Amino acid sequence: MQTAAASFDALIKETAALVEAALDGFLPRREGPLGRVVDAMRHGALDGGKRLRPFLLIAAADMFDAPRARSVRAACAVEMIHCYSLIHDDLPAMDDSDLRRGRPSVHKAFDEATAILAGDALLTQAFEILAEPETHPDAAVRCALALELARAAGKAGMVGGQMIDIYAEHKTFDLAGIEELQRLKTGALIRFSAIGGGIVGQAGADAIAALAAYAEDLGLAFQIVDDLLDAFGDAEALGKPVGQDADMDKATFVKLLGAEGARDKARALVESAKARLARFGARAEPLKGAADFVFRRKH
Amino acid sequence: MQTAAASFDALIKETAALVEAALDGFLPRREGPLGRVVDAMRHGALDGGKRLRPFLLIAAADMFDAPRARSVRAACAVEMIHCYSLIHDDLPAMDDSDLRRGRPSVHKAFDEATAILAGDALLTQAFEILAEPETHPDAAVRCALALELARAAGKAGMVGGQMIDIYAEHKTFDLAGIEELQRLKTGALIRFSAIGGGIVGQAGADAIAALAAYAEDLGLAFQIVDDLLDAFGDAEALGKPVGQDADMDKATFVKLLGAEGARDKARALVESAKARLARFGARAEPLKGAADFVFRRKH
Numbered sequence: 001m002q003t004a005a006a007s008f009d010a011l012i013k014e015t016a017a018l019v020e021a022a023l024d025g026f027l028p029r030r031e032g033p034l035g036r037v038v039d040a041m042r043h044g045a046l047d048g049g050k051r052l053r054p055f056l057l058i059a060a061a062d063m064f065d066a067p068r069a070r071s072v073r074a075a076c077a078v079e080m081i082h083c084y085s086l087i088h089d090d091l092p093a094m095d096d097s098d099l100r101r102g103r104p105s106v107h108k109a110f111d112e113a114t115a116i117l118a119g120d121a122l123l124t125q126a127f128e129i130l131a132e133p134e135t136h137p138d139a140a141v142r143c144a145l146a147l148e149l150a151r152a153a154g155k156a157g158m159v160g161g162q163m164i165d166i167y168a169e170h171k172t173f174d175l176a177g178i179e180e181l182q183r184l185k186t187g188a189l190i191r192f193s194a195i196g197g198g199i200v201g202q203a204g205a206d207a208i209a210a211l212a213a214y215a216e217d218l219g220l221a222f223q224i225v226d227d228l229l230d231a232f233g234d235a236e237a238l239g240k241p242v243g244q245d246a247d248m249d250k251a252t253f254v255k256l257l258g259a260e261g262a263r264d265k266a267r268a269l270v271e272s273a274k275a276r277l278a279r280f281g282a283r284a285e286p287l288k289g290a291a292d293f294v295f296r297r298k299h
Numbered sequence: 300m301q302t303a304a305a306s307f308d309a310l311i312k313e314t315a316a317l318v319e320a321a322l323d324g325f326l327p328r329r330e331g332p333l334g335r336v337v338d339a340m341r342h343g344a345l346d347g348g349k350r351l352r353p354f355l356l357i358a359a360a361d362m363f364d365a366p367r368a369r370s371v372r373a374a375c376a377v378e379m380i381h382c383y384s385l386i387h388d389d390l391p392a393m394d395d396s397d398l399r400r401g402r403p404s405v406h407k408a409f410d411e412a413t414a415i416l417a418g419d420a421l422l423t424q425a426f427e428i429l430a431e432p433e434t435h436p437d438a439a440v441r442c443a444l445a446l447e448l449a450r451a452a453g454k455a456g457m458v459g460g461q462m463i464d465i466y467a468e469h470k471t472f473d474l475a476g477i478e479e480l481q482r483l484k485t486g487a488l489i490r491f492s493a494i495g496g497g498i499v500g501q502a503g504a505d506a507i508a509a510l511a512a513y514a515e516d517l518g519l520a521f522q523i524v525d526d527l528l529d530a531f532g533d534a535e536a537l538g539k540p541v542g543q544d545a546d547m548d549k550a551t552f553v554k555l556l557g558a559e560g561a562r563d564k565a566r567a568l569v570e571s572a573k574a575r576l577a578r579f580g581a582r583a584e585p586l587k588g589a590a591d592f593v594f595r596r597k598h
Contacts, residue, residue, distance in 0.1 A: 033466040034459045041454065088419060093411035112392035113465050116415065120387060120422065121454040127426040128449035131442045139438035143430045146445055150427035155340065155420040160333045163416050167332040 005296065008289035015058050016051040019079060022072045026080075026129065036110070040118035041125075044106045045083040050297075052222075052290070053078045053193040059286040060197025060211055071200050073135045074145055077126040078193050081153050084122035085189075087115050089162060123153075136200060144199050152192035161185025173251035179220065186226075187219035194218075194287070210276055214287065217273035222294050224266040227252040232259065233298065270295045304595065307588035314357055315350040318378060321371050325379075325428065335409070339417035340424075343405045344382040349596075351521075351589070352377045352492040358585040359496025359510055370499050372434045373444055376425040377492050380452050383421035384488075386414050388461060422452070435499060443498050451491035460484025472550035478519065485525075486518035493517075493586070509575055513586065516572035521593050523565040526551040527558065532597065569594045 027042050029035060054075030061071035090097040090105035091112060098108050107115035129135060130146045151157055161184030168181065194215035198208040227245065231254045235242045245252045253262045273291045277284035326341050328334060353374030360370035389396040389404035390411060397407050406414035428434060429445045450456055460483030472480065493514035497507040526544065530553045534541045544551045552561045572590045576583035 033463040034454070036466065037454055037459060037462040084419075088415055091412075091415065093415060113390075114462070116387055116390065116392060117458050117462050119419075120383075121458045123419065123422055124449050124453035124458065127445055128453060131446035131449060133442075139442040142442050143432075143438040143445075146426055146442075147430035150423050150430060154423035154427060155333070155336055159416050159420045159423065160336060163336040163413070164332040166412050167335065 004289065005292065008286070008293055011286060011289065012050065012052075012055050012293065015055045018058075018068070018072055019051050019054040019075050020046065020048075022076050023079065026076060026125065036114060037117050037121055040106050040110045040114045041122055043103075043109050044087045044115075044118055045080060045122060047101075047103075048079070048083060049101055051075075051079060052294070053082055053189060056190065056193035056215065056218075056287065056290060057197040057200070059290065060194050061200045062197075062286065063280055063283045064198065064201025064203045064207075066197070066201035069134070070136055071197060073129055073132075074196050074200050075193075077129045077135075077145070077149060078189065078196060080122040080126040080129070081149065081158075082189060084119040084126075085153075085158055085162070087119040087122070091115060094162070094166065138202075141199060141202065145196055148192055148195060148199065152188040157184055157188035158186075161188070168251075173256075175253075175256055178251055178253065178256065182220060182223040183216070186223050187216065190219035190222060191215040207279070210279055214273045214276040214291075217269045217276065218291055218294060221266045221269035221273065221291070224253045224262050224269070225294060225297060227254045228259065228262055228266070229298070230254075266295055303588065304591065307585070307592055310585060310588065311349065311351075311354050311592065314354045317357075317367070317371055318350050318353040318374055319345065319347075321375050322378065325375060325424065335413060336416050336420055339405050339409045339413045340421055342402075342408050343386045343414075343417055344379060344421060346400075346402075347378070347382060348400055350374075350378060351593070352381055352488060355489065355492035355514070355517075355586065355589060356496040356499070358589065359493050360499040361496075361585065362579055362582045363497065363500025363502045363506075365496070365500035368433070369435055370496060372428055372431075373495050373499050374492075376428045376434075376444070376448060377488065377495060379421040379425040379428070380448065380457075381488060383418040383425075384452075384457055384461070386418040386421070390414060393461075393465065437501075440498060440501065444495055447491055447494060447498065451487040456483055456487035457485075460487070467550075472555075474552075474555050477550055477552060477555065481519060481522040482515075485522050486515065489518035489521060490514040506578070509578055513572045513575040513590075516568045516575065517590055517593060520565045520568035520572065520590070523552045523561050523568070524593060524596060526553045527561055527565070528597070529553075531558065565594055 023045055027038055027045065030038050057075040057078055058071045086100060087106045089095050090100055091107055097105055099105060106118055126149065127146055130142055130149065136142050153159065161181055164181050165185055173181065191212055194211040195208050198211045230242055230245045233242050253265065257265060270291045274288045277287055322344055326337055326344065329337050356374040356377055357370045385399060386405045388394050389399055390406055396404055398404060405417055425448065426445055429441055429448065435441050452458065460480055463480050464484055467480065490511055493510040494507050497510045529541055529544045532541050556564060569590045573587045576586055
């Protein structure tokens with residue numbers, strides 16, 4: 001287990017480095033006011049933690065022997081969407097967070113107008129990257145990626161989830177309500193990451209359905225662990241304050257299930273996620289490793 | 300001339316009604332917090348004035364006999380991008396405008412968080428619409444639309460222009476600087492509208508180049524008229540305050556060229572725009588009418 005974890009950690013780091021280099025290439029520095037928005041995009045998108053979503057996309061695509069030159073581009077698109085959402089969520093009118101990954105959030109390092117525009121530009125560039133022929137020679141594949149990403153990110157996905165989160169913060173959600181919120185707010189993009197890899201690799205419908213089922217379990221486990229870390233984690237390791245959910249009397253998995261109940265549920269979901277990948281045999285080891293990683297992560 | 304203007308006015312109204320109905324269909328109302336973001340999107344996107352960009356797209360596509368079912372969808376995508384940019388530009392951190400088209404702007408009618416999310420959702424849905432098979436049976440056409448729209452809207456297009464506008468407000472721009480700002484901030488999306496119609500209609504490269512040249516002249520004329528209306532227009536007809544550019548000591552075409560100089564330049568650009576369409580003969584009448592319309596508009 002120790003060895004499996006260590007070898008997964010090396011793998012996700014290696015993949016993150018590929019994504020970092022590609023994102024850097026997509027965001028070349030410029031002079032003047034146009035340079036300012038690019039600098040803010042770089043602040044929000046580079047040096048960015050685990051890169052779990054890009055890892056899922058690339059690892060899923062690897063199972064179908066998709067060239068890395070393609071999967072890394074699609075991975076950059078999903079990471080740009082993730083980073084734009086963090087920039088906008090951190091704004092004073094939204095979650096009002098001054099810190100992100102232990103550094104000033106974009107509106108603190110720059111200003112609010114620049115943060116709004118940098119988020120808009122990252123969101124737009126994600127679709128630009130997917131539409132470019134370099135992402136896949138078959139335009140139908142590129143369109144399928146853009147369509148699934150737009151659905152995961154839009155009003156019936158991530159944006160809708162953020163809207164519910166803002167307007168439900170002080171309400172008491174039951175377990176079904178909180179699972180629905182999670183499915184939209186964080187689950188949709190994690191689901192896209194896994195199926196996006198299948199799409200880049202031109203996997204069949206059955207394989208893509210298996211990836212979707214894996215990612216749905218994984219996304220829910222991810223959110224439960226997030227709630228556990230907010231309740232019991234280490235602020236320094238997390239790079240953000242803890243205890244915020246309880247301070248806001250927010251309904252969370254920890255509040256509804258208790259610490260042990262939440263941990264048990266996350267563990268069961270991780271096992272279920274891995275079982276969804278049985279059909280892929282040994283080729284699924286990296287995705288199975290990601291499921292274990294989500295459970296044991298400390299930040 | 301009176302008759303040509305009247306018949307154009309009827310044509311643009313008729314096209315706007317098609318776009319309005321299609322946008323309404325893309326934004327079905329919902330209950331609960333998800334319904335709130337849709338309501339804000341509807342506030343920002345429906346009942347929306349002239350619909351010049353959709354008109355350009357549909358009129359250009361008509362020249363190549365593209366089915367309206369396709370061109371209206373692409374027109375909705377460009378209008379969603381236009382409307383998202385207005386919602387975000389109106390935010391307190393940006394232009395801080397309480398009024399838009401004589402009604403409260405989205406952050407006044409709802410709140411800032413909802414306005415940010417509604418803008419994000421419209422931006423995302425524009426790409427969702429373009430990627431859907433209903434927009435064109437050939438995925439290469441859909442990808443070309445998404446790619447051109449992303450380039451027009453992103454950091455080297457509209458967002459970049461807004462960034463320059465914010466950081467250059469109190470600077471003295473020369474004519475070249477102001478033309479570059481306009482080319483990015485408003486020109487890129489107008490240019491997309493015209494070439495987008497050509498792409499939907501699978502026009503050849505020469506025809507698309509002619510549409511681009513037309514739209515570049517038209518976009519510049521549009522901005523010069525905007526400056527003239529801000530300096531000399533009627534606040535009630537415009538649905539927004541006038542004299543703001545002068546109050547902010549902003550460099551404008553009126554400030555740099557004088558009222559007569561600006562009017563002469565706009566007139567010359569409109570004539571040049573129309574001349575770019577010579578190859579299309581009588582089929583280009585609607586687009587030529589749009590150029591005249593831009594010059595004579597009062598709001």
